[in-house]
Amino acid sequence: xxxxxxxxxxxxxxxxxxxxxxxxxxxxxxxxxxxxxxxxxxxxxxxxxxxxxxxxxxxxxxxxxxxxxxxxxxxxxxxxxxxxxxxxxxxxxxxxxxxxxxxxxxxxxxxxxxxxxxxxxxxxxxxxxxxxxxxxxxxxxxxxxxxxxxxxxxxxxxxxxxxxxxxxxxxxxxxxxxxxxxxxxxxxxxxxxxxxxxxxxxxxxxxxxxxxxxxxxxxxxxxxxxxxxxxxxxxxxxxxxxxxxxxxxxxxxxxxxxxxxxxxxxxxxxxxxxxxx
Amino acid sequence: xxxxxxxxxxxxxxxxxxxxxxxxxxxxxxxxxxxxxxxxxxxxxxxxxxxxxxxxxxxxxxxxxxxxxxxxxxxxxxxxxxxxxxxxxxxxxxxxxxxxxxxxxxxxxxxxxxxxxxxxxxxxxxxxxxxxxxxxxxxxxxxxxxxxxxxxxxxxxxxxxxxxxxxxxxxxxxxxxxxxxxxxxxxxxxxxxxxxxxxxxxxxxxxxxxxxxxxxxxxxxxxxxxxxxxxxxxxxxxxxxxxxxxxxxxxxxxxxxxxxxxxxxxxxxxxxxxxxx
Numbered sequence: 039x040x041x042x043x044x045x046x047x048x049x050x051x052x053x054x055x056x057x058x059x060x061x062x063x064x065x066x067x068x069x070x071x072x073x074x075x076x077x078x079x080x081x082x083x084x085x086x087x088x089x090x091x092x093x094x095x096x097x098x099x100x101x102x103x104x105x106x107x108x109x110x111x112x113x114x115x116x117x118x119x120x121x122x123x124x125x126x127x128x129x130x131x132x133x134x135x136x137x138x139x140x141x142x143x144x145x146x147x148x149x150x151x152x153x154x155x156x157x158x159x160x161x162x163x164x165x166x167x168x169x170x171x172x173x174x175x176x177x178x179x180x181x182x183x184x185x186x187x188x189x190x191x192x193x194x195x196x197x198x199x200x201x202x203x204x205x206x207x208x209x210x211x212x213x214x215x216x217x218x219x220x221x222x223x224x225x226x227x228x229x230x231x232x233x234x235x236x237x238x239x240x241x242x243x244x245x246x247x248x249x250x251x252x253x254x255x256x257x258x259x260x261x262x263x264x265x266x267x268x269x270x271x272x273x274x275x276x277x278x279x280x281x282x283x284x285x286x287x288x289x290x291x292x293x294x295x296x297x298x299x300x301x302x303x304x305x306x307x308x309x310x311x312x313x314x315x
Numbered sequence: 316x317x318x319x320x321x322x323x324x325x326x327x328x329x330x331x332x333x334x335x336x337x338x339x340x341x342x343x344x345x346x347x348x349x350x351x352x353x354x355x356x357x358x359x360x361x362x363x364x365x366x367x368x369x370x371x372x373x374x375x376x377x378x379x380x381x382x383x384x385x386x387x388x389x390x391x392x393x394x395x396x397x398x399x400x401x402x403x404x405x406x407x408x409x410x411x412x413x414x415x416x417x418x419x420x421x422x423x424x425x426x427x428x429x430x431x432x433x434x435x436x437x438x439x440x441x442x443x444x445x446x447x448x449x450x451x452x453x454x455x456x457x458x459x460x461x462x463x464x465x466x467x468x469x470x471x472x473x474x475x476x477x478x479x480x481x482x483x484x485x486x487x488x489x490x491x492x493x494x495x496x497x498x499x500x501x502x503x504x505x506x507x508x509x510x511x512x513x514x515x516x517x518x519x520x521x522x523x524x525x526x527x528x529x530x531x532x533x534x535x536x537x538x539x540x541x542x543x544x545x546x547x548x549x550x551x552x553x554x555x556x557x558x559x560x561x562x563x564x565x566x567x568x569x570x571x572x573x574x575x576x577x578x579x580x581x582x583x584x585x586x587x588x589x590x591x592x
Contacts, residue, residue, distance in 0.1 A: 040356075044363075048355060048359040073510055075512060079592050083321065110316065112591060112592065233350055234352035314387070
């Protein structure tokens with residue numbers, strides 16, 4: 039039997055194999071400097087941190103460990119956001135409380151030390167983030183471990199950081215709400231039919247059609263993010279149309295990374311619920 | 316840093332992603348009942364056994380554990396032969412003696428208990444093996460754990476079993492010779508250029524051109540195995556030609572599985588030597 043950490047690792051692999059996932063690296067598409075094998079190596083490298091999360095290590099520490107392990111490959115940031123979602127989900131699963139309420143409690147229980155681990159994780163890879171809005175009352179994540187003193191002085195927990203970031207970040211929003219979109223998408227994967235790679239692709243398209251993707255907003259602005267969302271709505275029931283869209287988005291370097299993060303999280307929950315690829 | 320067990324897991328994933336690998340499941344090709352995701356799940360599931368091998372568990376026990384973990388997916392036998400090669404290599408790497416001499420010593424030191432673990436592993440998945448030659452002086456592996464009493468009575472170690480099977484089985488031959496083809500192919504991957512998926516494909520084709528593949532011999536006879544070998548010789552320097560060959564072999568259900576096992580082993584050694592995908 040696979041443990042929660044094993045299922046999280048498998049979810050990372052199924053996410054990148056899922057095809058077509060317009061704009062993202064998938065089984066059939068990649069970028070010259072961000073290739074399929076970088077995600078395989080990232081998924082394997084994250085294992086130690088995921089197993090630490092399963093065994094009860096602090097969430098922030100396990101997250102930093104998983105990101106550090108992930109970073110030993112030539113593609114740069116492959117699965118930072120996926121791991122941010124997966125670590126509390128793995129912990130909740132290991133504690134037998136993998137539900138909206140259960141994972142929300144894991145997130146609420148995070149401490150200032152967890153916030154420090156989260157910021158330190160930014161030292162290991164270049165994560166694409168936008169300029170923080172002027173009213174955002176947490177240290178800029180781009181400061182990485184330099185922000186640790188600040189976090190301690192102000193007594194900010196990881197929950198505080200996520201709650202204050204939620205309005206501008208799809209992963210942070212999911213975190214503080216108990217992963218409602220993730221659980222819904224997991225049910226979709228579980229009830230779907232066909233090969234794993236196609237189920238994952240349909241889950242990705244469904245999530246992409248629900249909300250503008252944070253990473254697309256950061257990289258291309260909100261008008262493009264809305265266009266991406268609308269076009270996913272049309273493509274989500276037709277993988278051939280999605281395939282054309284995938285070619286176009288790769289060409290335009292439109293990379294809905296936050297939606298891919300939630301897709302990996304959804305695949306994890308589906309595996310934990312008994313989905314057997 | 317990835318540990319030897321991590322590198323073995325990554326090698327399993329890079330092997331299946333390597334394309335084109337004529338006749339085998341790869342990033343672009345699969346069979347209806349044996350799909351890409353089955354290999355991803357198999358690779359993740361094997362992790363516990365591989366980590367046991369790294370930590371010093373007996374070779375036969377670690378092998379059985381890795382096969383049992385691999386088997387939790389819908390495709391049946393995905394990586395039995397790969398794991399048979401990887402387990403002693405992981406052990407040798409963990410002990411700092413990853414060389415022909417070092418791994419041969421690991422194999423020579425195996426016991427009757429290790430042979431029992433090897434036979435028990437056949438209980439977990441259906442492995443394609445031919446009828447044993449009449450003069451083969453070891454229990455038929457298809458008996459699985461039923462052969463354990465016999466092994467104990469006759470005092471057969473895993474080394475004995477492999478040595479006596481070497482003439483008819485490419486993996487057993489590699490095992491008792493200290494993995495010379497594996498180390499040579501690993502050097503090829505390390506010195507090669509380009510994406511990991513292509514390096515792995517070229518290593519596979521080079522190995523396939525060297526010797527008739529055991530699994531092809533079992534499933535299609537030695538004339539077809541020789542044909543496959545000759546055609547790999549022509550295709551090994553031209554991945555486009557290899558791609559046509561891959562389509563043809565999948566169509567004819569010619570599956571050079573033993574060569575894929577050695578390719579995974581070679582990818583492992585290359586990773587241990589510092590190859591960074």
